[in-house]
Amino acid sequence: MFPTGCDGWHLGLIRTDNKKLTALDFYNSRLQVRHEDFNIVFKGKKLTQRYAVDQWAKVEAGRLDKKILRAERYQGLMDAVQAGDVNAVGVQVILPSNIYGSPRFYSETFQDAMAIVRHLGKPDISITFTCNPKSPEIISLFISSQPSRTSLRPS
Known part of the structure; x- marks a missing residue:
C-alpha cells in the first residue's frame, strides 16, 4: 500500500x-x-x-x-466470579467496564440507562431514524475516491 x-x-x-x-x-x-x-x-x-x-x-x-486487571489484585473479586466475568482457563482476568463488549461494560451501560430513567422518568416516545444510503443527498457527501457502502455489497 x-x-x-x-x-x-x-x-x-x-x-x-x-x-x-x-x-x-x-x-x-x-x-x-x-x-x-x-x-x-x-x-x-x-x-x-x-x-x-x-x-x-x-x-x-x-x-x-x-x-486487563489481574484478578488477585481486583476489589470485588467475589462479585466478578459470581457474575461469570472471569475466564475459566489460564490466568484469571477481569475486563474493566471501559472495554467495549465486556460483561462489565454492558452492566454499567444498563445501570446508567436505569439511572437516567429514575432521574427523568420513563420515556414518552421512541424514535428510530433510517435513511436510503443510495439517495443523492447521502452519495454527495462521499469523497470522490471513497466508495459508498452500498457499492461494496455483493450483487
Missing part, C-alpha cells in the same frame, strides 16, 4: 511537542482527509477498509493489554 516504504507507527515516535506519539494519534493523522495532499490510503478502495480495521485492531489490542 505504501510504495515509498514509509514507516508505520512504532514505539519511540515523538510528536512535534516532544511528547510520545500514540498509535491512535498516528493512525488518526494518517486517516485524515486532506484535500490539498495526495493520500495513498484513500485510493486503496477495499484495501483502505482493511487497513483501517487492522490499525484499529492494533490500537485496541494495545489498550486491552494495558487495561
Whole structure:
C-alpha cells in the first residue's frame, strides 16, 4: 500500500511537542482527509477498509493489554466470579467496564440507562431514524475516491 516504504507507527515516535506519539494519534493523522495532499490510503478502495480495521485492531489490542486487571489484585473479586466475568482457563482476568463488549461494560451501560430513567422518568416516545444510503443527498457527501457502502455489497 505504501510504495515509498514509509514507516508505520512504532514505539519511540515523538510528536512535534516532544511528547510520545500514540498509535491512535498516528493512525488518526494518517486517516485524515486532506484535500490539498495526495493520500495513498484513500485510493486503496477495499484495501483502505482493511487497513483501517487492522490499525484499529492494533490500537485496541494495545489498550486491552494495558487495561486487563489481574484478578488477585481486583476489589470485588467475589462479585466478578459470581457474575461469570472471569475466564475459566489460564490466568484469571477481569475486563474493566471501559472495554467495549465486556460483561462489565454492558452492566454499567444498563445501570446508567436505569439511572437516567429514575432521574427523568420513563420515556414518552421512541424514535428510530433510517435513511436510503443510495439517495443523492447521502452519495454527495462521499469523497470522490471513497466508495459508498452500498457499492461494496455483493450483487
